Amino acid sequence: MTYCVGLKLDRGLVFAADTRTNAGVDNIACFKKLHTWELPGERVFTLMTAGNLAVSQSVVSILSEQIAAPTQNPVNLMTVETMFQAARLVGQSVRDVRALDGEALAANAESFFVTMIFGGQIKGEEPRLFQIYSAGNFIEATKDTPFFQIGEHKYGKPILDRVTRSDMRLGEAAKLVLLSFDSTLRSNLSVGMPIDLLLYNTDSFTLKRQKRIHKDDPYFQTLSSAWSNALRKAFTEIEEFEI
Amino acid sequence: MTYCVGLKLDRGLVFAADTRTNAGVDNIACFKKLHTWELPGERVFTLMTAGNLAVSQSVVSILSEQIAAPTQNPVNLMTVETMFQAARLVGQSVRDVRALDGEALAANAESFFVTMIFGGQIKGEEPRLFQIYSAGNFIEATKDTPFFQIGEHKYGKPILDRVTRSDMRLGEAAKLVLLSFDSTLRSNLSVGMPIDLLLYNTDSFTLKRQKRIHKDDPYFQTLSSAWSNALRKAFTEIEEFEI
Numbered sequence: 001m002t003y004c005v006g007l008k009l010d011r012g013l014v015f016a017a018d019t020r021t022n023a024g025v026d027n028i029a030c031f032k033k034l035h036t037w038e039l040p041g042e043r044v045f046t047l048m049t050a051g052n053l054a055v056s057q058s059v060v061s062i063l064s065e066q067i068a069a070p071t072q073n074p075v076n077l078m079t080v081e082t083m084f085q086a087a088r089l090v091g092q093s094v095r096d097v098r099a100l101d102g103e104a105l106a107a108n109a110e111s112f113f114v115t116m117i118f119g120g121q122i123k124g125e126e127p128r129l130f131q132i133y134s135a136g137n138f139i140e141a142t143k144d145t146p147f148f149q150i151g152e153h154k155y156g157k158p159i160l161d162r163v164t165r166s167d168m169r170l171g172e173a174a175k176l177v178l179l180s181f182d183s184t185l186r187s188n189l190s191v192g193m194p195i196d197l198l199l200y201n202t203d204s205f206t207l208k209r210q211k212r213i214h215k216d217d218p219y220f221q222t223l224s225s226a227w228s229n230a231l232r233k234a235f236t237e238i239e240e241f242e243i
Numbered sequence: 244m245t246y247c248v249g250l251k252l253d254r255g256l257v258f259a260a261d262t263r264t265n266a267g268v269d270n271i272a273c274f275k276k277l278h279t280w281e282l283p284g285e286r287v288f289t290l291m292t293a294g295n296l297a298v299s300q301s302v303v304s305i306l307s308e309q310i311a312a313p314t315q316n317p318v319n320l321m322t323v324e325t326m327f328q329a330a331r332l333v334g335q336s337v338r339d340v341r342a343l344d345g346e347a348l349a350a351n352a353e354s355f356f357v358t359m360i361f362g363g364q365i366k367g368e369e370p371r372l373f374q375i376y377s378a379g380n381f382i383e384a385t386k387d388t389p390f391f392q393i394g395e396h397k398y399g400k401p402i403l404d405r406v407t408r409s410d411m412r413l414g415e416a417a418k419l420v421l422l423s424f425d426s427t428l429r430s431n432l433s434v435g436m437p438i439d440l441l442l443y444n445t446d447s448f449t450l451k452r453q454k455r456i457h458k459d460d461p462y463f464q465t466l467s468s469a470w471s472n473a474l475r476k477a478f479t480e481i482e483e484f485e486i
Contacts, residue, residue: 154397158426174484183401230477240414243452
């Protein structure tokens with residue numbers, strides 16, 4: 001399993017991804033699921049992936065190879081003019097991987113499954129955030145629901161539903177996202193630390209605000225225990241039910 | 244979908260079930276999923292069901308018919324000597340329904356699926372709580388994990404994980420269970436009010452503490468908004484994240 005969250009806020013974008021992969025509960029490993037490309041000052045992209053790791057790594061490699069060989073691939077992430085075109089490029093890469101591996105996966109009774117959160121900003125546009133499906137099609141985040149989740153989304157959704165607002169500060173949103181991870185990590189063993197966190201400020205065109213948060217991270221530990229205590233306190237303060 | 248929770252605490256048992264059934268999102272209805280049998284002063288049983296409604300209603304009817312015709316059914320809920328034997332009787336009823344309907348369901352490409360929470364007390368024993376599967380087998384709640392959930396369990400699990408303690412008062416546990424429902428109701432349309440709630444005090448051998456909680460129930464409304472406010476307040480009070 002996997003857990004990734006992306007938020008599109010007035011002030012920018014927030015991305016967070018866990019790093020656990022598993023082939024059965026007796027075979028877990030740590031893989032980065034948050035990938036970035038940037039042309040500083042001009043354009044930035046972040047892609048987070050859930051599903052078949054072979055598929056999602058292939059998508060990342062295809063996108064990177066296109067950038068590395070612009071003569072053969074004049075249309076790549078560094079040349080597209082809008083985030084919509086960039087999302088179409090990611091979707092096309094998913095379809096390319098299906099063309100390469102889909103038949104062999106089916107022959108092995110394995111499903112071709114991948115979902116992705118893709119976001120970024122190209123100069124001249126606002127930051128945009130997309131969720132991309134196995135078919136290569138996608139949806140875009142709007143003000144009504146400014147976040148996307150992929151992978152094990154249920155445990156961490158209630159807090160996002162209650163607290164997310166488009167006008168949040170990025171540091172506030174980072175706190176929210178880490179709380180959403182805290183709930184998920186407690187309930188699902190197939191989601192695991194460290195967490196890759198990235199904050200992107202609108203019009204900054206840089207991906208410098210990135211951090212890998214390990215299990216012993218002092219902020220995360222404080223957050224986790226402070227939240228537990230606050231929940232228990234809030235619970236105690238509400239009147240008991242009587243029949 | 245469905246959401247039901249059962250808790251086994253030092254002071255007794257708590258049961259809560261939603262009432263929504265659906266055959267697709269365009270066909271929802273209200274059905275009771277919390278069923279009881281009692282011999283006041285001697286024995287009490289509660290059964291909550293999730294899965295195929297035809298299967299679970301058949302199980303309930305079989306158990307009731309056995310009680311109504313004790314000559315043909317000398318072994319029934321009113322005659323078994325322990326809760327373990329009662330749970331086996333419920334499991335056997337599931338197997339009886341499979342024998343009746345399983346083949347026809349399979350021919351129609353429908354799955355035989357039902358999960359149940361079954362609990363109660365028979366004089367001479369402590370209260371006991373079981374989770375019963377489609378195969379008719381079951382597990383029993385212990386001190387380590389004193390609750391069972393069936394149906395849409397994920398949204399409502401974080402609060403149960405954090406707050407449940409075996410030594411809770413029943414009114415406190417009812418508050419907890421209703422908060423768990425509140426989170427679930429917000430995130431999953433296929434779980435719907437009213438909620439049937441039942442509190443059973445150990446050695447009381449009566450099921451009088453039952454209530455159907457409707458959407459406009461003042462306690463539930465207060466609980467729901469107090470919890471939202473408390474969460475937002477707790478969220479605000481935790482320090483923001485900085486990279």
